[in-house]
Amino acid sequence: MAAMNMIQALNSAMDIMLGRDPSVVLLGEDIGYFGGVFRATEGLQRKYGEHRVLDTPIAEGGIVAAAIGMGVNGLRPVAEIQFADYIYPGIDQIASELARIRYRSAGDFFAPVTIRTPCGGGIRGGQTHSQSPEAILTHISGLKVVMPSNPHDAKGLLITSIEDDDPVIFFEPKRLYNGPFDGDPNKPAVPWSAHPKGQVNEGHYTVPLGKADVVRRGAHVTVITYGTMVFVALAAAAALGVDAEIIDLRSLVPLDVDTLCTSVKKTGRCVVAHEATRFGGFGAEILALVQENCFWDLEAPIQRVTGWDTPYPHAFEWEYFPGQERVKRALSLVMEAA
Amino acid sequence: MTNPTRLHLPTPPARPGEFPDFSYVHLSPAGAVSRPQISARARDLGSLSTELVRVLDDAGVAVGPWQPHLDPKELQVGLRHMLLTRIFDERMQRTQRAGKISFYIRSLGEEAVSVAQCMALRPGDMLFPSYRNQGLYITRGIPLVELMNQLLSNTHDMCKGRQLPVMYHSKSGNIFSISGNLATQFPQAVGWAMAAAIKRDDHVAASWIGEGSSAEADFHHALLFASVYQAPVILNVVNNQWAISTFQGYAGGEQRSFAARGPGYGIAGIRVDGNDFLAVYAVTQWAAARARIGAGPTLIEHVTYRAAAHSTSDDPARYRAKDDAEHWPLGDPVLRLKQHLIALGEWSEERHAALAAELDALVAASWKEAVTHGTMTEGPRLDADLMFEDVFKEMPEHLLRQRELMRAERGAK
Numbered sequence: 001m002a003a004m005n006m007i008q009a010l011n012s013a014m015d016i017m018l019g020r021d022p023s024v025v026l027l028g029e030d031i032g033y034f035g036g037v038f039r040a041t042e043g044l045q046r047k048y049g050e051h052r053v054l055d056t057p058i059a060e061g062g063i064v065a066a067a068i069g070m071g072v073n074g075l076r077p078v079a080e081i082q083f084a085d086y087i088y089p090g091i092d093q094i095a096s097e098l099a100r101i102r103y104r105s106a107g108d109f110f111a112p113v114t115i116r117t118p119c120g121g122g123i124r125g126g127q128t129h130s131q132s133p134e135a136i137l138t139h140i141s142g143l144k145v146v147m148p149s150n151p152h153d154a155k156g157l158l159i160t161s162i163e164d165d166d167p168v169i170f171f172e173p174k175r176l177y178n179g180p181f182d183g184d185p186n187k188p189a190v191p192w193s194a195h196p197k198g199q200v201n202e203g204h205y206t207v208p209l210g211k212a213d214v215v216r217r218g219a220h221v222t223v224i225t226y227g228t229m230v231f232v233a234l235a236a237a238a239a240l241g242v243d244a245e246i247i248d249l250r251s252l253v254p255l256d257v258d259t260l261c262t263s264v265k266k267t268g269r270c271v272v273a274h275e276a277t278r279f280g281g282f283g284a285e286i287l288a289l290v291q292e293n294c295f296w297d298l299e300a301p302i303q304r305v306t307g308w309d310t311p312y313p314h315a316f317e318w319e320y321f322p323g324q325e326r327v328k329r330a331l332s333l334v335m336e337a338a
Numbered sequence: 339m340t341n342p343t344r345l346h347l348p349t350p351p352a353r354p355g356e357f358p359d360f361s362y363v364h365l366s367p368a369g370a371v372s373r374p375q376i377s378a379r380a381r382d383l384g385s386l387s388t389e390l391v392r393v394l395d396d397a398g399v400a401v402g403p404w405q406p407h408l409d410p411k412e413l414q415v416g417l418r419h420m421l422l423t424r425i426f427d428e429r430m431q432r433t434q435r436a437g438k439i440s441f442y443i444r445s446l447g448e449e450a451v452s453v454a455q456c457m458a459l460r461p462g463d464m465l466f467p468s469y470r471n472q473g474l475y476i477t478r479g480i481p482l483v484e485l486m487n488q489l490l491s492n493t494h495d496m497c498k499g500r501q502l503p504v505m506y507h508s509k510s511g512n513i514f515s516i517s518g519n520l521a522t523q524f525p526q527a528v529g530w531a532m533a534a535a536i537k538r539d540d541h542v543a544a545s546w547i548g549e550g551s552s553a554e555a556d557f558h559h560a561l562l563f564a565s566v567y568q569a570p571v572i573l574n575v576v577n578n579q580w581a582i583s584t585f586q587g588y589a590g591g592e593q594r595s596f597a598a599r600g601p602g603y604g605i606a607g608i609r610v611d612g613n614d615f616l617a618v619y620a621v622t623q624w625a626a627a628r629a630r631i632g633a634g635p636t637l638i639e640h641v642t643y644r645a646a647a648h649s650t651s652d653d654p655a656r657y658r659a660k661d662d663a664e665h666w667p668l669g670d671p672v673l674r675l676k677q678h679l680i681a682l683g684e685w686s687e688e689r690h691a692a693l694a695a696e697l698d699a700l701v702a703a704s705w706k707e708a709v710t711h712g713t714m715t716e717g718p719r720l721d722a723d724l725m726f727e728d729v730f731k732e733m734p735e736h737l738l739r740q741r742e743l744m745r746a747e748r749g750a751k
Contacts, residue, residue, distance in 0.1 A: 033353075034583030034657050050347040057553030057588050058520060058581055086519060089555060124440040126502035128518030279736065308740045310729050314440070315491035315499025319722040325747045 009151035013158035028080030060090035071111030084119035099142030122175035126314035132276035147171040150197035156207030173227040183232035183323035210254030218245035221269040236327035268299040278306035300337030303330035348587025352659035368395035369402020387597035387607030393616035398677035410684035420449040447645030450671035458622035466523035466545035486708035521554035531571035550581020570629035578644035583657040600637030612640030
């Protein structure tokens with residue numbers, strides 16, 4: 001075991017996969033010689049060569065399309081889109097192509113592509129470096145969608161994603177790269193080295209897709225969340241003194257419905273929290289599933305905690321971000337309801 | 339083991355610890371490239387897209403058919419705008435380092451592109467800039483205080499706190515809002531120019547992207563639509579050699595010039611010395627005249643050098659040779675225009691020093707005024723309610739409700 005932040009854990013996952021499997025290649029903007037703008041691929045081109053870790057032109061549509069072609073020709077590409085906000089030029093290739101090649105060719109062709117991309121706010125990134133577009137991707141049939149919240153899960157999930165024969169969109173909440181963040185920007189940053197999930201196995205291991213993690217056992221309310229909001233939810237429940245069961249989804253597609261419903265049936269109350277905008281967000285899907293499966297066990301209407309339905313504003317980052325106050329209000333509402 | 343089918347992987351000529359080498363940059367002697375008639379057809383422009391239009395020679399003398407014959411007073415205005423851009427950049431970089439603004443992007447070494455082009459266009463022409471065109475705002479007379487208010491996201495910010503620093507716009511100055519996503523403005527400028535033609539007015543549109551961003555599909559959309567409709571637009575690729583850590587070979591610059599993509603689409607392409615104020619002015623004047631007489635669009639490649647980091651989040655010492663800008667064969671645009679004016683007897687070291695001092699004082703006074711409207715940490719702050727405005731023209735019910743929730747949340751803290 002070694003102390004790793006999330007960047008180091010992701011780097012370790014890619015290092016191991018490049019070493020184990022000669023068909024794994026990395027490609028993306030600034031990822032080669034430079035090691036990536038967040039340094040996730042640092043040292044990998046030097047170690048595995050320029051034919052395994054490729055710098056690319058600034059063309060997200062081209063990156064995804066080339067990854068598809070490589071995948072069809074037997075490679076296992078891991079593409080980086082520098083910010084999730086830049087994924088849109090690649091959406092046609094992702095939605096119309098990557099997600100459907102297996103289906104439309106009746107299984108004769110497939111492209112085992114993993115697309116890594118940093119998402120979320122809290123780094124003063126303004127409206128083009130802060131977005132959480134996961135719901136746009138979960139809405140497309142044929143894609144798996146993953147978002148880890150800590151170094152241990154990040155490494156295991158990335159290895160699983162790379163080994164998966166289906167396309168995986170791998171979102172990395174960049175506010176969590178260096179440490180667990182509880183939503184209070186004024187507190188001193190906590191490094192991953194001070195957190196148990198920052199202790200990472202240096203070898204090969206996997207974390208399965210479609211298996212949620214119950215990060216805190218509790219009796220009174222279930223909080224279903226993922227990514228940046230996991231530690232915010234933990235802190236808010238603690239501050240409010242609520243005995244909350246907090247579930248980190250880790251994988252949005254496939255989704256661990258059993259774990260969610262078992263918990264909600266036990267607690268009878270549910271809050272869903274994500275950083276992305278509310279309207280048509282992934283929380284709406286969770287809400288629908290919980291309602292379909294747990295209606296007769298619910299003691300109160302389910303509450304959602306989300307970002308507002310506006311672009312992510314530079315000057316109002318912390319008014320926009322769904323921090324502890326917003327989580328506490330939702331928890332209070334579900335706890336107060338008869 | 340060698341395999342002839344292996345990929346070509348572009349490699350810059352010098353990495354950290356190596357000596358800068360710019361022998362790959364194809365140069366033409368100053369004054370050597372001919373100047374076609376403005377009505378010439380794109381297919382008759384010969385090698386304009388592969389040679390390099392230059393006016394100022396090494397002694398600072400203007401030579402050849404592209405001399406724009408500007409009055410020295412105009413040249414002094416150009417020098418002032420470039421120097422102001424540079425001093426403004428330097429000061430804002432320092433304020434970022436001091437934690438007063440969250441982010442900054444300098445245009446060091448590329449000032450001639452924005453300033454000379456803006457001077458060669460008319461005030462009614464519409465500009466679709468990238469994030470490294472601050473000279474456009476300065477040349478169009480946007481007060482520095484307005485730019486600084488944006489950088490500070492303060493109570494007088496034109497973007498109402500919504501944009502990263504440097505993503506300015508100016509409605510009255512005819513400068514479009516900067517996206518932050520790359521190359522999107524390029525085909526939009528073509529659409530604006532198509533509208534000008536539909537409306538039968540004689541305004542042209544101009545847009546700028548880096549050579550790195552020319553890799554995006556939007557670059558190709560722009561050239562295609564410009565070609566099909568022969569729209570009155572000037573499309574500029576600012577080839578500053580670097581896209582963050584990736585050198586221009588990764589945008590396809592090793593095989594052919596960026597300007598040569600123009601003829602590939604059937605539109606005029608010109609390659610120009612981007613650090614030569616007079617050459618940039620002249621080719622822009624030529625392209626604008628073509629657009630206004632209906633002779634169609636022009637793609638201009640400005641050969642220049644990004645002398646600074648990509649942004650305040652970047653460290654070029656990790657990927658390129660140290661002091662490389664000092665070895666750039668096309669020199670520095672401010673120093674070259676200064677040298678030219680001195681050679682004309684229209685400028686001196688003393689006047690230059692006095693101008694620099696005056697502009698320094700202007701930037702300092704502007705900053706002093708801007709911070710009275712608030713900074714990230716002190717003074718008045720924008721009302722957070724503004725976050726919900728302008729998502730739509732009229733605020734819909736769900737946003738009104740969310741605004742109430744946000745107010746309650748702030749009250750609870």
